[in-house]
Amino acid sequence: MLRLSWSTFTERWPLFVGAALTVCLGVALVQSSLLVLISVATLDAPAGLSTTELAGFAESVEVGVTLSALTLAFSAFLTVFIVGSTFAFTVAQRRRDLALLRLAGGGRGQLRRLLLSEAVLLGGIGTAAGVPVGLAVMAFQSWLLGALGFVPPGFTPQWRTWILGVSVGVGLAVAVAGVLVAARRASRVQPLEALRDSGEAARVMTAGRWGAGGLFGAGAVALVVLSPLGGAGGGQAMAVNAALCAAVAFSALSPLLVPGIARLLPAQAGGVLAELAGANLRDGVRRSASIAAPLIVLVGLLLGQTAALTSFATAAAAEQRRGTSGDLVVEATGAAAGPWVSGVPGVAATSTELTVPISVTRGTGEDAETERGAALVVDPAAYERFHPGTAGLAGLRGRAAAAGPGGDAGSPGETVAVRAGGADLGPLLVVAAAPARIGGGANLLLPAGLVPEHELADAPSRTFVALHPGADGMAVAAAVAAVGEVHTVDEWSARDAAARDAMSTSVLLVIMGLGGVYALIGVINAVVVGASARRPEFAAARAAGLSRGQVVRSALLESWAVTVIGLLLGVLAAGTTFLAVLATTAVVTGAATLAVPWPFVLTVCVGAFLVTGATSVITSMSATRTLPVALLGSRE
Structure with missing residues:
Protein backbone atom coordinates (compact mmCIF):
# COMPACT_ATOMS: atom_id res chain seq x y z
CA MET A 1 0.00 0.00 0.00
CA LEU A 2 2.84 2.38 0.86
CA ARG A 3 4.61 1.58 -2.40
CA LEU A 4 1.39 2.20 -4.31
CA SER A 5 0.91 5.55 -2.59
CA TRP A 6 4.47 6.59 -3.38
CA SER A 7 4.12 5.51 -7.01
CA THR A 8 0.89 7.49 -7.32
CA PHE A 9 2.49 10.53 -5.71
CA THR A 10 5.50 10.56 -8.04
CA GLU A 11 3.32 10.09 -11.13
CA ARG A 12 0.59 12.56 -10.23
CA TRP A 13 2.38 14.96 -7.94
CA PRO A 14 0.43 18.03 -9.16
CA LEU A 15 -2.71 16.47 -7.64
CA SER A 32 -4.24 34.68 11.04
CA SER A 33 -7.84 35.93 11.13
CA LEU A 34 -8.51 34.24 14.46
CA LEU A 35 -5.36 35.62 16.10
CA VAL A 36 -6.07 39.14 14.80
CA LEU A 37 -9.68 38.94 16.00
CA ILE A 38 -8.72 37.87 19.52
CA SER A 39 -5.90 40.42 19.73
CA VAL A 40 -8.22 43.27 18.72
CA ALA A 41 -11.02 42.14 21.04
CA THR A 42 -8.68 41.97 24.07
CA LEU A 43 -6.83 45.23 23.35
CA ASP A 44 -6.57 47.50 26.40
CA ALA A 45 -7.00 51.25 26.09
CA PRO A 46 -3.90 53.37 26.77
CA ALA A 47 -3.88 55.27 30.05
CA GLY A 48 -4.65 58.97 30.19
CA LEU A 49 -7.23 59.16 27.39
CA SER A 50 -9.99 61.73 27.61
CA THR A 51 -13.62 60.69 27.37
CA THR A 52 -13.77 61.52 23.67
CA GLU A 53 -10.47 59.80 22.96
CA LEU A 54 -11.59 56.75 24.90
CA ALA A 55 -14.79 56.65 22.84
CA GLY A 56 -12.76 56.87 19.65
CA PHE A 57 -10.56 54.03 20.85
CA ALA A 58 -13.60 51.89 21.70
CA GLU A 59 -15.16 52.61 18.29
CA SER A 60 -11.91 51.68 16.53
CA VAL A 61 -11.74 48.40 18.47
CA GLU A 62 -15.37 47.62 17.70
CA VAL A 63 -14.85 48.18 13.98
CA GLY A 64 -11.67 46.09 14.07
CA VAL A 65 -13.47 43.24 15.81
CA THR A 66 -16.34 43.33 13.31
CA LEU A 67 -14.06 43.30 10.29
CA SER A 68 -11.82 40.60 11.76
CA ALA A 69 -14.85 38.44 12.52
CA LEU A 70 -16.15 38.85 8.96
CA THR A 71 -12.71 38.06 7.57
CA LEU A 72 -12.53 34.94 9.75
CA ALA A 73 -15.96 33.77 8.60
CA PHE A 74 -15.11 34.40 4.95
CA SER A 75 -11.74 32.65 5.29
CA ALA A 76 -13.33 29.63 6.96
CA PHE A 77 -15.96 29.38 4.24
CA LEU A 78 -13.38 29.57 1.45
CA THR A 79 -11.16 27.03 3.19
CA VAL A 80 -13.94 24.47 3.48
CA PHE A 81 -15.19 25.12 -0.05
CA ILE A 82 -11.87 25.18 -1.91
CA VAL A 83 -10.18 22.36 0.04
CA GLY A 84 -13.31 20.21 -0.25
CA SER A 85 -13.68 20.74 -3.99
CA THR A 86 -9.94 20.24 -4.57
CA PHE A 87 -9.79 16.93 -2.70
CA ALA A 88 -12.98 15.67 -4.35
CA PHE A 89 -11.58 16.53 -7.79
CA THR A 90 -8.28 14.85 -6.87
CA VAL A 91 -10.09 11.61 -6.04
CA ALA A 92 -12.16 11.81 -9.22
CA GLN A 93 -9.02 12.22 -11.32
CA ARG A 94 -7.68 8.95 -9.89
CA ARG A 95 -10.74 6.81 -10.53
CA ARG A 96 -8.85 4.65 -13.09
CA ASP A 97 -6.03 3.94 -10.61
CA LEU A 98 -8.54 3.16 -7.88
CA ALA A 99 -10.41 0.79 -10.22
CA LEU A 100 -7.19 -1.07 -10.99
CA LEU A 101 -6.55 -1.34 -7.26
CA ARG A 102 -9.97 -2.93 -6.82
CA LEU A 103 -9.35 -5.37 -9.71
CA ALA A 104 -6.01 -6.34 -8.14
CA GLY A 105 -7.84 -7.48 -5.03
CA GLY A 106 -8.20 -4.36 -2.93
CA GLY A 107 -11.39 -4.14 -0.93
CA ARG A 108 -13.65 -1.17 -0.47
CA GLY A 109 -12.43 -0.65 3.06
CA GLN A 110 -8.81 -0.69 1.93
CA LEU A 111 -9.55 1.89 -0.74
CA ARG A 112 -11.26 4.19 1.74
CA ARG A 113 -8.42 3.80 4.24
CA LEU A 114 -5.90 4.58 1.50
CA LEU A 115 -7.67 7.79 0.52
CA LEU A 116 -8.27 8.88 4.11
CA SER A 117 -4.66 8.18 5.10
CA GLU A 118 -3.50 10.24 2.12
CA ALA A 119 -5.85 13.03 3.20
CA VAL A 120 -4.40 12.97 6.71
CA LEU A 121 -0.86 13.02 5.29
CA LEU A 122 -1.59 15.90 2.92
CA GLY A 123 -3.53 17.72 5.63
CA GLY A 124 -0.58 17.37 7.96
CA ILE A 125 1.86 18.64 5.35
CA GLY A 126 -0.42 21.55 4.51
CA THR A 127 -0.89 22.39 8.18
CA ALA A 128 2.84 22.26 8.91
CA ALA A 129 3.44 24.72 6.08
CA GLY A 130 0.37 26.79 6.91
CA VAL A 131 1.41 27.69 10.47
CA PRO A 132 4.52 29.71 9.49
CA VAL A 133 2.75 31.09 6.42
CA GLY A 134 -0.03 32.21 8.77
CA LEU A 135 2.45 34.34 10.69
CA ALA A 136 3.32 36.23 7.51
CA VAL A 137 -0.38 36.58 6.67
CA MET A 138 -1.08 37.85 10.21
CA ALA A 139 1.61 40.52 9.89
CA PHE A 140 0.10 41.65 6.58
CA GLN A 141 -3.47 41.67 7.93
CA SER A 142 -2.53 43.72 10.99
CA TRP A 143 -0.58 46.16 8.82
CA LEU A 144 -3.54 46.51 6.47
CA LEU A 145 -5.99 47.14 9.32
CA GLY A 146 -3.66 49.76 10.78
CA ALA A 147 -2.97 51.46 7.44
CA LEU A 148 -6.72 51.79 6.79
CA GLY A 149 -7.41 53.08 10.29
CA PHE A 150 -9.50 50.17 11.53
CA VAL A 151 -7.31 49.46 14.57
CA PRO A 152 -5.54 51.87 16.96
CA PRO A 153 -1.99 52.95 16.06
CA GLY A 154 0.70 50.57 17.23
CA PHE A 155 -1.56 47.52 17.15
CA THR A 156 0.37 44.25 17.10
CA PRO A 157 -1.45 40.88 17.15
CA GLN A 158 -0.30 38.46 19.82
CA TRP A 159 0.76 34.85 19.21
CA ARG A 160 -1.06 32.27 21.30
CA THR A 161 0.33 28.76 21.65
CA TRP A 162 -3.07 27.09 21.67
CA ILE A 163 -3.61 28.29 18.08
CA LEU A 164 -1.41 25.37 17.01
CA GLY A 165 -4.15 22.98 18.10
CA VAL A 166 -6.74 24.99 16.18
CA SER A 167 -4.57 25.05 13.04
CA VAL A 168 -3.95 21.29 13.19
CA GLY A 169 -7.63 20.66 13.76
CA VAL A 170 -8.66 22.90 10.87
CA GLY A 171 -6.09 21.43 8.46
CA LEU A 172 -6.86 17.79 9.21
CA ALA A 173 -10.61 18.31 9.51
CA VAL A 174 -11.06 20.04 6.16
CA ALA A 175 -8.73 17.57 4.41
CA VAL A 176 -10.51 14.51 5.79
CA ALA A 177 -13.96 16.03 5.25
CA GLY A 178 -13.01 16.98 1.70
CA VAL A 179 -12.09 13.41 0.78
CA LEU A 180 -14.56 11.51 2.94
CA VAL A 181 -17.61 11.68 0.68
CA ALA A 182 -15.51 11.22 -2.46
CA ALA A 183 -13.78 8.16 -0.95
CA ARG A 184 -17.09 6.60 0.00
CA ARG A 185 -18.47 7.12 -3.50
CA ALA A 186 -15.26 5.87 -5.16
CA SER A 187 -15.39 2.67 -3.11
CA ARG A 188 -18.97 1.97 -4.20
CA VAL A 189 -18.29 2.30 -7.94
CA GLN A 190 -17.75 -0.97 -9.75
CA PRO A 191 -14.13 -1.27 -11.04
CA LEU A 192 -15.12 -2.01 -14.65
CA GLU A 193 -17.50 0.94 -14.67
CA ALA A 194 -14.67 3.18 -13.44
CA LEU A 195 -12.31 1.90 -16.14
CA ARG A 196 -14.91 2.41 -18.89
CA ASP A 197 -16.22 5.62 -17.23
CA SER A 198 -19.77 4.29 -17.49
CA GLY A 199 -22.67 3.60 -15.13
CA GLU A 200 -22.25 4.99 -11.63
CA ALA A 201 -18.72 6.22 -12.42
CA ALA A 202 -20.01 8.48 -15.20
CA ARG A 203 -22.67 10.08 -13.00
CA VAL A 204 -21.40 13.47 -11.88
CA MET A 205 -24.55 15.00 -10.40
CA THR A 206 -24.78 13.17 -7.08
CA ALA A 207 -27.55 13.41 -4.50
CA GLY A 208 -25.29 15.62 -2.37
CA ARG A 209 -24.86 18.08 -5.20
CA TRP A 210 -28.59 18.18 -5.88
CA GLY A 211 -29.29 18.73 -2.19
CA ALA A 212 -26.68 21.48 -1.77
CA GLY A 213 -27.76 23.21 -4.97
CA GLY A 214 -31.42 23.16 -3.99
CA LEU A 215 -30.79 24.22 -0.39
CA PHE A 216 -28.51 27.14 -1.16
CA GLY A 217 -30.57 28.14 -4.17
CA ALA A 218 -33.68 28.33 -1.98
CA GLY A 219 -31.64 30.30 0.56
CA ALA A 220 -30.64 32.85 -2.07
CA VAL A 221 -34.26 33.29 -3.16
CA ALA A 222 -35.39 33.64 0.45
CA LEU A 223 -32.78 36.31 1.17
CA VAL A 224 -33.82 38.31 -1.89
CA VAL A 225 -37.49 38.12 -0.89
CA LEU A 226 -36.92 38.91 2.80
CA SER A 227 -34.26 41.63 2.44
CA PRO A 228 -36.73 44.52 2.02
CA LEU A 229 -38.45 43.37 5.22
CA GLY A 230 -35.24 43.43 7.23
CA GLY A 231 -35.03 47.18 7.59
CA ALA A 232 -31.89 49.28 7.18
CA GLY A 233 -29.54 46.91 8.99
CA GLY A 234 -31.03 43.47 8.38
CA GLY A 235 -31.76 44.20 4.73
CA GLN A 236 -28.14 45.04 4.02
CA ALA A 237 -26.89 41.85 5.69
CA MET A 238 -29.33 39.67 3.76
CA ALA A 239 -28.54 41.38 0.46
CA VAL A 240 -24.80 40.78 0.88
CA ASN A 241 -25.29 37.08 1.73
CA ALA A 242 -27.63 36.40 -1.19
CA ALA A 243 -24.71 36.21 -3.65
CA LEU A 244 -22.89 33.80 -1.34
CA CYS A 245 -25.80 31.35 -1.32
CA ALA A 246 -26.34 31.67 -5.06
CA ALA A 247 -22.64 31.12 -5.79
CA VAL A 248 -22.58 27.93 -3.70
CA ALA A 249 -25.77 26.73 -5.41
CA PHE A 250 -24.35 27.32 -8.91
CA SER A 251 -21.07 25.66 -7.90
CA ALA A 252 -22.91 22.58 -6.66
CA LEU A 253 -24.91 22.42 -9.89
CA SER A 254 -21.92 23.26 -12.12
CA PRO A 255 -21.65 19.71 -13.60
CA LEU A 256 -25.14 20.29 -14.96
CA LEU A 257 -24.87 23.99 -15.81
CA VAL A 258 -21.40 24.14 -17.38
CA PRO A 259 -21.97 21.61 -20.21
CA GLY A 260 -25.47 22.99 -20.73
CA ILE A 261 -24.16 26.52 -21.27
CA ALA A 262 -21.23 25.14 -23.30
CA ARG A 263 -23.67 23.86 -25.91
CA LEU A 264 -24.85 27.43 -26.45
CA LEU A 265 -21.37 28.75 -27.23
CA PRO A 266 -20.67 29.28 -30.97
CA ALA A 267 -17.89 26.66 -31.24
CA GLN A 268 -18.43 26.03 -34.97
CA ALA A 269 -17.55 29.61 -35.80
CA GLY A 270 -14.05 29.14 -34.39
CA GLY A 271 -12.88 26.31 -36.65
CA VAL A 272 -11.65 22.83 -35.86
CA LEU A 273 -9.73 23.76 -32.72
CA ALA A 274 -12.77 25.54 -31.26
CA GLU A 275 -14.97 22.53 -32.00
CA LEU A 276 -12.41 20.24 -30.34
CA ALA A 277 -12.28 22.54 -27.31
CA GLY A 278 -16.08 22.54 -27.09
CA ALA A 279 -16.23 18.76 -27.30
CA ASN A 280 -13.57 18.40 -24.60
CA LEU A 281 -15.43 20.86 -22.42
CA ARG A 282 -18.69 18.93 -22.69
CA ASP A 283 -17.02 15.53 -22.25
CA GLY A 284 -14.71 16.54 -19.38
CA VAL A 285 -17.58 17.56 -17.13
CA ARG A 286 -15.72 16.97 -13.87
CA ARG A 287 -12.72 18.98 -15.03
CA SER A 288 -14.81 21.85 -16.39
CA ALA A 289 -17.03 21.99 -13.32
CA SER A 290 -14.05 21.92 -10.95
CA ILE A 291 -12.43 24.86 -12.74
CA ALA A 292 -15.67 26.82 -12.95
CA ALA A 293 -16.70 26.30 -9.29
CA PRO A 294 -14.04 28.47 -7.56
CA LEU A 295 -14.38 31.03 -10.35
CA ILE A 296 -18.13 31.24 -9.74
CA VAL A 297 -17.58 31.80 -6.03
CA LEU A 298 -14.80 34.33 -6.60
CA VAL A 299 -16.72 36.41 -9.14
CA GLY A 300 -20.06 36.11 -7.35
CA LEU A 301 -18.68 37.26 -4.01
CA LEU A 302 -16.43 39.97 -5.40
CA LEU A 303 -19.08 41.54 -7.61
CA GLY A 304 -21.89 41.03 -5.12
CA GLN A 305 -19.96 42.49 -2.18
CA THR A 306 -18.56 45.39 -4.20
CA ALA A 307 -21.89 46.34 -5.74
CA ALA A 308 -23.67 46.05 -2.39
CA LEU A 309 -21.19 48.26 -0.54
CA THR A 310 -21.09 50.81 -3.35
CA SER A 311 -24.87 50.87 -3.75
CA PHE A 312 -25.59 51.24 -0.05
CA ALA A 313 -23.00 54.02 0.22
CA THR A 314 -24.60 55.80 -2.75
CA ALA A 315 -28.09 55.35 -1.33
CA ALA A 316 -26.93 56.61 2.07
CA ALA A 317 -25.39 59.72 0.53
CA ALA A 318 -28.54 60.50 -1.47
CA GLU A 319 -30.72 59.79 1.57
CA GLN A 320 -28.65 62.11 3.73
CA ARG A 321 -28.82 64.92 1.18
CA ARG A 322 -32.59 64.59 0.87
CA GLY A 323 -32.88 64.56 4.66
CA THR A 324 -30.80 67.70 5.22
CA SER A 325 -31.80 71.29 4.53
CA GLY A 326 -29.99 74.58 5.04
CA ASP A 327 -27.25 76.56 3.38
CA LEU A 328 -24.08 76.05 5.41
CA VAL A 329 -22.56 73.52 7.79
CA VAL A 330 -20.10 74.58 10.48
CA GLU A 331 -17.99 71.82 12.08
CA ALA A 332 -16.36 72.74 15.37
CA THR A 333 -15.83 71.51 18.92
CA GLY A 334 -17.94 72.17 22.00
CA ALA A 335 -21.34 73.69 22.57
CA ALA A 336 -20.27 77.32 22.30
CA ALA A 337 -20.07 77.36 18.50
CA GLY A 338 -23.84 77.10 18.03
CA PRO A 339 -24.90 80.27 19.92
CA TRP A 340 -22.00 82.21 18.39
CA VAL A 341 -23.05 81.27 14.85
CA SER A 342 -26.66 82.21 15.61
CA GLY A 343 -25.59 85.79 16.31
CA VAL A 344 -23.81 86.32 13.00
CA PRO A 345 -25.64 88.84 10.76
CA GLY A 346 -27.45 87.12 7.89
CA VAL A 347 -28.12 83.89 9.80
CA ALA A 348 -31.85 83.10 9.99
CA ALA A 349 -31.78 79.82 11.94
CA THR A 350 -29.36 77.20 13.20
CA SER A 351 -29.40 73.65 14.53
CA THR A 352 -26.40 72.48 16.53
CA GLU A 353 -25.78 68.77 17.00
CA LEU A 354 -23.11 67.58 19.43
CA THR A 355 -21.85 64.01 19.24
CA VAL A 356 -21.16 62.26 22.56
CA PRO A 357 -20.14 58.64 23.19
CA ILE A 358 -22.73 56.64 25.09
CA SER A 359 -23.31 53.21 26.52
CA VAL A 360 -26.91 52.01 26.60
CA THR A 361 -28.17 49.23 28.86
CA ARG A 362 -31.42 47.54 27.93
CA GLY A 363 -33.18 45.10 30.23
CA THR A 364 -32.47 44.33 33.87
CA GLY A 365 -30.68 41.67 35.88
CA GLU A 366 -29.34 38.73 33.91
CA ASP A 367 -31.18 39.93 30.81
CA ALA A 368 -29.38 43.29 30.77
CA GLU A 369 -27.35 44.03 27.63
CA THR A 370 -25.03 47.01 27.28
CA GLU A 371 -23.94 48.41 23.92
CA ARG A 372 -21.70 51.30 23.02
CA GLY A 373 -22.65 53.90 20.48
CA ALA A 374 -23.08 57.61 19.92
CA ALA A 375 -25.79 60.13 20.69
CA LEU A 376 -26.63 63.55 19.28
CA VAL A 377 -27.46 66.31 21.75
CA VAL A 378 -29.99 68.44 19.88
CA ASP A 379 -32.74 71.02 20.14
CA PRO A 380 -35.80 69.02 18.92
CA ALA A 381 -37.50 71.87 17.04
CA ALA A 382 -34.32 72.97 15.31
CA TYR A 383 -33.41 69.38 14.46
CA GLU A 384 -36.81 68.82 12.82
CA ARG A 385 -36.42 71.99 10.75
CA PHE A 386 -33.08 71.00 9.27
CA HIS A 387 -33.89 67.28 8.89
CA PRO A 388 -37.12 66.88 6.91
CA GLY A 389 -39.11 63.78 7.78
CA THR A 390 -38.17 63.70 11.47
CA ALA A 391 -41.34 65.27 12.85
CA GLY A 392 -42.59 63.86 16.16
CA LEU A 393 -39.76 64.89 18.47
CA ALA A 394 -41.85 67.38 20.47
CA GLY A 395 -41.71 65.09 23.50
CA LEU A 396 -37.91 65.08 23.52
CA ARG A 397 -37.36 67.20 26.63
CA GLY A 398 -36.36 66.67 30.22
CA ARG A 399 -35.31 63.13 31.09
CA ALA A 400 -36.20 61.56 27.74
CA ALA A 401 -34.50 60.21 24.66
CA ALA A 402 -35.41 59.40 21.08
CA ALA A 403 -34.17 56.51 18.97
CA GLY A 404 -31.73 57.90 16.42
CA PRO A 405 -31.34 57.08 12.72
CA GLY A 406 -28.78 54.42 13.66
CA GLY A 407 -31.33 52.56 15.82
CA ASP A 408 -30.38 49.59 18.04
CA ALA A 409 -30.66 51.59 21.27
CA GLY A 410 -34.32 51.39 22.18
CA SER A 411 -37.81 51.84 20.81
CA PRO A 412 -40.61 54.24 21.83
CA GLY A 413 -42.05 53.32 25.21
CA GLU A 414 -38.90 51.53 26.38
CA THR A 415 -36.77 52.70 29.29
CA VAL A 416 -33.01 52.48 28.83
CA ALA A 417 -30.11 53.27 31.12
CA VAL A 418 -27.72 55.70 29.46
CA ARG A 419 -24.21 56.78 30.28
CA ALA A 420 -22.86 59.71 28.24
CA GLY A 421 -19.09 59.97 28.42
CA GLY A 422 -18.29 59.89 32.11
CA ALA A 423 -21.76 61.01 33.24
CA ASP A 424 -24.44 58.56 34.33
CA LEU A 425 -27.75 59.90 33.01
CA GLY A 426 -29.73 57.11 34.66
CA PRO A 427 -32.90 55.59 33.18
CA LEU A 428 -34.42 57.50 30.24
CA LEU A 429 -37.76 56.95 28.56
CA VAL A 430 -37.59 56.62 24.78
CA VAL A 431 -40.42 58.89 23.64
CA ALA A 432 -39.92 58.98 19.86
CA ALA A 433 -37.88 57.60 17.00
CA ALA A 434 -36.19 59.28 14.08
CA PRO A 435 -36.55 57.36 10.80
CA ALA A 436 -33.90 54.67 10.43
CA ARG A 437 -31.36 55.44 7.73
CA ILE A 438 -29.57 53.00 5.50
CA GLY A 439 -26.37 54.89 6.20
CA GLY A 440 -26.83 54.59 9.94
CA GLY A 441 -26.17 57.46 12.31
CA ALA A 442 -26.53 58.25 16.00
CA ASN A 443 -28.11 55.60 18.19
CA LEU A 444 -29.97 58.11 20.38
CA LEU A 445 -31.09 61.73 20.28
CA LEU A 446 -30.82 63.53 23.63
CA PRO A 447 -32.32 66.92 24.50
CA ALA A 448 -30.05 69.88 25.19
CA GLY A 449 -29.46 70.35 28.91
CA LEU A 450 -29.56 66.66 29.81
CA VAL A 451 -25.85 66.00 29.32
CA PRO A 452 -23.54 67.93 31.72
CA GLU A 453 -21.70 70.83 30.10
CA HIS A 454 -18.25 69.47 30.99
CA GLU A 455 -19.00 66.36 28.92
CA LEU A 456 -19.70 68.56 25.90
CA ALA A 457 -16.59 70.74 26.18
CA ASP A 458 -14.58 68.78 23.61
CA ALA A 459 -17.49 67.07 21.83
CA PRO A 460 -17.53 67.36 18.02
CA SER A 461 -20.30 69.71 16.93
CA ARG A 462 -22.04 70.29 13.64
CA THR A 463 -24.16 73.42 13.15
CA PHE A 464 -26.55 73.64 10.20
CA VAL A 465 -27.18 77.21 9.10
CA ALA A 466 -30.09 78.73 7.16
CA LEU A 467 -29.51 82.22 5.75
CA HIS A 468 -31.89 85.13 5.44
CA PRO A 469 -33.15 85.68 1.89
CA GLY A 470 -30.70 87.97 0.13
CA ALA A 471 -27.92 87.42 2.66
CA ASP A 472 -24.35 87.30 1.35
CA GLY A 473 -23.46 83.65 1.77
CA MET A 474 -19.74 84.19 1.24
CA ALA A 475 -19.63 86.92 3.88
CA VAL A 476 -21.51 84.77 6.39
CA ALA A 477 -19.23 81.81 5.64
CA ALA A 478 -16.16 83.99 6.20
CA ALA A 479 -17.54 85.20 9.50
CA VAL A 480 -18.48 81.80 10.93
CA ALA A 481 -15.15 80.36 9.81
CA ALA A 482 -13.74 81.92 12.95
CA VAL A 483 -15.21 79.08 15.04
CA GLY A 484 -14.88 76.09 12.74
CA GLU A 485 -14.63 74.57 9.29
CA VAL A 486 -17.35 75.80 6.95
CA HIS A 487 -18.90 74.10 3.92
CA THR A 488 -22.06 74.48 1.94
CA VAL A 489 -24.54 71.68 2.53
CA ASP A 490 -23.85 70.31 -0.94
CA GLU A 491 -20.08 70.33 -0.32
CA TRP A 492 -20.52 68.69 3.05
CA SER A 493 -22.75 65.99 1.54
CA ALA A 494 -20.29 65.36 -1.31
CA ARG A 495 -17.40 65.08 1.15
CA ASP A 496 -19.38 62.67 3.30
CA ALA A 497 -20.26 60.60 0.22
CA ALA A 498 -16.58 60.42 -0.74
CA ALA A 499 -15.73 59.28 2.79
CA ARG A 500 -18.39 56.57 2.58
CA ASP A 501 -16.98 55.35 -0.74
CA ALA A 502 -13.49 55.25 0.71
CA MET A 503 -14.75 53.35 3.73
CA SER A 504 -16.57 50.85 1.51
CA THR A 505 -13.41 50.26 -0.51
CA SER A 506 -11.36 49.77 2.65
CA VAL A 507 -13.89 47.33 4.12
CA LEU A 508 -13.95 45.33 0.87
CA LEU A 509 -10.17 45.25 0.78
CA VAL A 510 -9.93 43.94 4.34
CA ILE A 511 -12.64 41.30 4.04
CA MET A 512 -12.18 40.14 0.45
CA GLY A 513 -8.52 40.92 -0.25
CA LEU A 514 -6.68 37.83 0.95
CA GLY A 515 -9.76 35.65 0.52
CA GLY A 516 -10.03 36.71 -3.11
CA VAL A 517 -6.39 35.83 -3.69
CA TYR A 518 -7.01 32.42 -2.09
CA ALA A 519 -10.02 31.79 -4.34
CA LEU A 520 -7.95 32.82 -7.35
CA ILE A 521 -5.26 30.34 -6.36
CA GLY A 522 -8.04 27.75 -6.14
CA VAL A 523 -8.91 28.50 -9.76
CA ILE A 524 -5.27 28.14 -10.82
CA ASN A 525 -4.94 24.91 -8.87
CA ALA A 526 -8.04 23.46 -10.54
CA VAL A 527 -6.60 24.23 -13.99
CA VAL A 528 -3.27 22.62 -13.08
CA VAL A 529 -4.89 19.52 -11.56
CA GLY A 530 -7.19 19.15 -14.56
CA ALA A 531 -4.29 19.32 -17.03
CA SER A 532 -2.12 16.87 -15.08
CA ALA A 533 -4.30 13.93 -16.12
CA ARG A 534 -4.56 14.90 -19.79
CA ARG A 535 -1.14 13.80 -21.04
CA PRO A 536 -2.55 10.70 -22.84
CA GLU A 537 -5.37 12.79 -24.29
CA PHE A 538 -2.95 15.40 -25.62
CA ALA A 539 -0.66 12.64 -26.95
CA ALA A 540 -3.57 11.02 -28.79
CA ALA A 541 -4.51 14.38 -30.34
CA ARG A 542 -0.95 14.89 -31.57
CA ALA A 543 -0.80 11.33 -32.90
CA ALA A 544 -3.99 12.08 -34.84
CA GLY A 545 -2.24 14.92 -36.67
CA LEU A 546 -2.45 18.01 -34.48
CA SER A 547 0.74 19.92 -33.78
CA ARG A 548 1.85 20.75 -30.27
CA GLY A 549 0.87 24.38 -30.79
CA GLN A 550 -2.60 23.38 -31.96
CA VAL A 551 -3.10 21.21 -28.87
CA VAL A 552 -2.03 24.09 -26.63
CA ARG A 553 -4.35 26.52 -28.45
CA SER A 554 -7.24 24.07 -28.17
CA ALA A 555 -6.63 23.76 -24.42
CA LEU A 556 -6.49 27.57 -24.17
CA LEU A 557 -9.82 27.93 -25.98
CA GLU A 558 -11.34 25.32 -23.68
CA SER A 559 -10.01 27.14 -20.62
CA TRP A 560 -11.38 30.45 -21.85
CA ALA A 561 -14.76 28.86 -22.58
CA VAL A 562 -14.90 27.61 -18.97
CA THR A 563 -13.89 31.11 -17.86
CA VAL A 564 -16.77 32.63 -19.83
CA ILE A 565 -19.20 30.19 -18.22
CA GLY A 566 -17.74 30.77 -14.74
CA LEU A 567 -17.96 34.54 -15.17
CA LEU A 568 -21.53 34.27 -16.45
CA LEU A 569 -22.65 32.14 -13.50
CA GLY A 570 -20.71 34.35 -11.09
CA VAL A 571 -22.45 37.44 -12.44
CA LEU A 572 -25.81 35.66 -12.14
CA ALA A 573 -24.96 34.82 -8.52
CA ALA A 574 -24.07 38.47 -7.89
CA GLY A 575 -27.37 39.36 -9.56
CA THR A 576 -29.26 38.03 -6.54
CA THR A 577 -27.47 40.62 -4.41
CA PHE A 578 -28.30 43.27 -7.03
CA LEU A 579 -32.01 42.42 -6.73
CA ALA A 580 -31.86 42.44 -2.93
CA VAL A 581 -30.06 45.80 -2.93
CA LEU A 582 -32.70 47.33 -5.21
CA ALA A 583 -35.53 46.01 -3.06
CA THR A 584 -33.92 47.09 0.24
CA THR A 585 -33.01 50.61 -0.86
CA ALA A 586 -36.47 51.10 -2.40
CA VAL A 587 -38.18 50.27 0.89
CA VAL A 588 -35.78 52.01 3.28
CA THR A 589 -34.93 55.17 1.32
CA GLY A 590 -37.84 55.38 -1.10
CA ALA A 591 -35.57 55.19 -4.14
CA ALA A 592 -34.22 51.94 -5.60
CA THR A 593 -30.45 52.31 -5.92
CA LEU A 594 -27.89 50.11 -7.65
CA ALA A 595 -24.36 51.33 -8.32
CA VAL A 596 -22.34 48.73 -10.21
CA PRO A 597 -18.60 49.55 -10.31
CA TRP A 598 -18.11 48.76 -13.99
CA PRO A 599 -14.33 49.40 -14.04
CA PHE A 600 -13.96 46.84 -11.27
CA VAL A 601 -16.20 44.37 -13.14
CA LEU A 602 -14.06 44.79 -16.25
CA THR A 603 -10.89 44.31 -14.21
CA VAL A 604 -12.20 41.08 -12.70
CA CYS A 605 -13.22 39.70 -16.10
CA VAL A 606 -9.94 40.59 -17.81
CA GLY A 607 -7.97 39.28 -14.83
CA ALA A 608 -9.85 35.99 -14.92
CA PHE A 609 -9.06 35.50 -18.61
CA LEU A 610 -5.40 36.35 -18.10
CA VAL A 611 -4.98 34.02 -15.12
CA THR A 612 -6.81 31.01 -16.56
CA GLY A 613 -5.26 31.55 -20.00
CA ALA A 614 -1.69 31.80 -18.72
CA THR A 615 -2.16 28.79 -16.44
CA SER A 616 -3.68 26.74 -19.23
CA VAL A 617 -0.86 27.54 -21.66
CA ILE A 618 1.87 26.73 -19.13
CA THR A 619 0.30 23.46 -17.97
CA SER A 620 -0.62 22.24 -21.46
CA MET A 621 2.87 22.99 -22.76
CA SER A 622 4.30 21.01 -19.86
CA ALA A 623 1.88 18.15 -20.52
CA THR A 624 2.85 17.99 -24.21
CA ARG A 625 6.60 18.04 -23.62
CA THR A 626 6.91 14.24 -23.96
CA LEU A 627 6.77 12.77 -27.45
CA PRO A 628 3.31 11.29 -28.11
CA VAL A 629 4.69 7.92 -29.27
CA ALA A 630 6.69 7.50 -26.07
CA LEU A 631 3.75 8.43 -23.86
CA LEU A 632 1.20 6.27 -25.69
CA GLY A 633 3.65 3.38 -25.79
CA SER A 634 4.16 3.54 -22.05
CA ARG A 635 0.41 3.17 -21.60
CA GLU A 636 0.16 -0.09 -23.55
Missing part, protein backbone atom coordinates in the same frame (compact mmCIF):
# COMPACT_ATOMS: atom_id res chain seq x y z
CA PHE A 16 -1.09 16.14 -4.22
CA VAL A 17 0.88 19.38 -4.28
CA GLY A 18 -2.26 21.33 -5.22
CA ALA A 19 -4.26 19.69 -2.43
CA ALA A 20 -1.55 20.39 0.15
CA LEU A 21 -1.28 24.00 -1.07
CA THR A 22 -4.99 24.66 -0.60
CA VAL A 23 -4.80 23.28 2.95
CA CYS A 24 -1.71 25.39 3.67
CA LEU A 25 -3.31 28.64 2.55
CA GLY A 26 -6.62 27.82 4.24
CA VAL A 27 -4.92 27.12 7.56
CA ALA A 28 -2.85 30.30 7.22
CA LEU A 29 -5.93 32.48 6.59
CA VAL A 30 -8.00 30.99 9.41
CA GLN A 31 -5.11 31.08 11.89
